[in-house]
Amino acid sequence: xxxxxxxxxxxxxxxxxxxxxxxxxxxxxxxxxxxxxxxxxxxxxxxxxxxxxxxxxxxxxxxxxxxxxxxxxxxxxxxxxxxxxxxxxxxxxxxxxxxxxxxxxxxxxxxxxxxxxxxxxxxxxxxxxxxxxxxxxxxxxxxxxxxxxxxxxxxxxxxxxxxxxxxxxxxxxxxxxxxxxxxxxxxxxxxxxxxxxxxxxxxxxxxxxxxxxxxxxxxxxxxxxxxxxxxxxxxxxxxxxxxxxxxxxxxxxxxxxxxxxxxxxxxxxxxxxxxxxxxxxxxxxxxxxxxxxxxxxxxxxxxxxxxxxxxxxxxxxxxxxxxxxxxxxxxxxxxxxxxxxxxxxxxxxxxxxxxxxxxxxxxxxxxxxxxxxxxxxxxxxxxxxxxxxxxxxxxxxxxxxxxxxxxxxxxxx
Numbered sequence: 001x002x003x004x005x006x007x008x009x010x011x012x013x014x015x016x017x018x019x020x021x022x023x024x025x026x027x028x029x030x031x032x033x034x035x036x037x038x039x040x041x042x043x044x045x046x047x048x049x050x051x052x053x054x055x056x057x058x059x060x061x062x063x064x065x066x067x068x069x070x071x072x073x074x075x076x077x078x079x080x081x082x083x084x085x086x087x088x089x090x091x092x093x094x095x096x097x098x099x100x101x102x103x104x105x106x107x108x109x110x111x112x113x114x115x116x117x118x119x120x121x122x123x124x125x126x127x128x129x130x131x132x133x134x135x136x137x138x139x140x141x142x143x144x145x146x147x148x149x150x151x152x153x154x155x156x157x158x159x160x161x162x163x164x165x166x167x168x169x170x171x172x173x174x175x176x177x178x179x180x181x182x183x184x185x186x187x188x189x190x191x192x193x194x195x196x197x198x199x200x201x202x203x204x205x206x207x208x209x210x211x212x213x214x215x216x217x218x219x220x221x222x223x224x225x226x227x228x229x230x231x232x233x234x235x236x237x238x239x240x241x242x243x244x245x246x247x248x249x250x251x252x253x254x255x256x257x258x259x260x261x262x263x264x265x266x267x268x269x270x271x272x273x274x275x276x277x278x279x280x281x282x283x284x285x286x287x288x289x290x291x292x293x294x295x296x297x298x299x300x301x302x303x304x305x306x307x308x309x310x311x312x313x314x315x316x317x318x319x320x321x322x323x324x325x326x327x328x329x330x331x332x333x334x335x336x337x338x339x340x341x342x343x344x345x346x347x348x349x350x351x352x353x354x355x356x357x358x359x360x361x362x363x364x365x366x367x368x369x370x371x372x373x374x375x376x377x378x379x380x381x382x383x384x385x386x387x388x389x390x391x392x393x394x395x396x397x398x399x400x401x402x403x404x405x406x407x408x409x410x411x412x413x
Contacts, residue, residue: 016240020247024218028251031221033307037214042206042259046267049202054271056193060088061144064099064108067092069118073156077130080152081112087148103133109141110134112149122160140194188359189274196274200358201327201351203263207290208347209318211252211297216310219301241390245298245382252294260286264358277358284364285353288374292346295381302388325351349373 028034063081067074082089090108093099099111111133121128132149134142158177165172189196264282268275304310323329324342331352334342342348353370356362364371 017243017247017250020244021250024248024251025254027218027221028214028255031218033217034214034221037210037217038255038259041210041213042256042263045206046199046203046263047270050195050199050267050271050273053193053195053199056191056195057086058138058140058144059085061086061110061141062090062108063087063110063112063145064091064093064102065089065112065114066094066096066099067114068116069114071119073119073122074114077114077118077152077156078112080155081148084148084151086144099133103135109138110145195271196359198328199268199271199273200355201322201325203267204289204350204354205318205322205325205347206263207256207260208293208296208321208345208350209314211256211293212300212314213310215252215294215297215301216304216314217307220304220307220309223305224307239393241386241393244389244393245295245385249291249294249298249385252297253290256290256294260290264354268358274359276361278361278363281357281363282354285357285367285371285374288371288378289346289350289353292374292377292381293350295378295385296346299381299384299388302392321345321347322351324348327351327355343373346374346377349377 028038065078067078078089081087087110089112091099091102093102093111096111096113099108099113102108103111113131113133115129115131118128118130130149130153132145134145136142161177165177186192264286265275267273300314303313321342324334324338325331325348326334326339326342331339349370353362353367353374356367356370
């Protein structure tokens with residue numbers, strides 16, 4: 001008798017779970033706002049961001065020149081600067097004031113100033129200088145200016161050493177100019193590109209933020225539509241905490257399993273970004289990340305009482321979360337307070353772990369800290385979600401009880 005009763009309870013629980021799953025799936029499909037956050041944004045935003053940065057690096061940055069020397073040596077130096085891919089000399093100015101005007105007007109992003117004593121100092125064996133004025137509003141402009149001029153100065157230094165060394169063979173020239181030969185190899189980001197550096201982190205953050213927005217919007221809709229403004233509707237299928245949490249989370253997990261595969265596998269392939277992750281490692285890592293994001297969003301949905309509230313609460317957090325994750329800004333330079341705050345969000349561990357797996361070929365043992373942290377967050381946020389929904393069930397029953405008391409009171413009168 002007890003076994004049969006237990007089986008009936010389990011059977012009813014499973015039936016209710018799939019009923020809640022189906023109702024939540026229908027609610028997602030019918031709600032255009034939720035569909036935008038769950039489908040349109042994950043489909044469109046990765047393409048938009050990646051397309052913007054598709055060139056990877058800034059090339060042919062316009063620069064102005066003030067050449068007070070006007071010698072063959074200064075012209076050779078400028079020819080070497082202009083020959084590189086990073087910089088393009090677009091204007092030769094008569095003085096610095098003219099060049100500064102171009103810089104203020106945004107027609108150039110840097111100024112190269114060659115002093116009058118340039119060739120004379122070199123011929124006398126005196127160290128000379130080339131001065132750079134860079135527009136620091138864009139760090140990539142500064143990088144292009146500095147890289148081009150550094151490469152040109154190194155090449156000219158090499159030529160001057162060869163001319164003065166008096167060597168008789170090419171091999172002697174090589175040894176005298178570069179006694180220590182070095183090779184510059186960019187690992188994990190061979191293009192030195194901005195997209196390969198930033199896009200993987202942005203993709204992981206999009207997953208968390210769209211879940212927060214979509215689940216928050218769905219919660220706001222439920223409160224607006226339910227009779228007593230509760231998160232849980234009055235229905236016999238919604239009387240168990242576990243079945244509610246699992247039913248709803250199953251809906252979100254099914255949708256985002258597809259969207260995550262698209263964002264993390266297809267988008268990087270479309271734009272030829274670095275992708276050296278092992279499929280099994282990536283799958284094992286993304287499982288706790290998705291679950292942590294889902295339960296985190298469901299916990300946070302308790303604060304959403306209107307549909308538009310989630311937009312005001314969550315949207316502005318995207319940029320700060322990217323900074324405190326330690327990707328766009330060095331993690332070692334993040335203040336300890338904000339580092340601790342970042343541990344609250346699954347995106348912090350998700351971004352760092354995914355970048356190492358996808359861009360550096362790490363395995364789970366290499367990202368053990370992030371992997372364990374995500375499972376801990378999954379457990380903690382699952383518990384908090386159950387607490388939240390248990391409270392909502394209690395409140396719903398309380399409202400029903402109060403309503404019945406009012407009806408009985410009216411009837412007795």
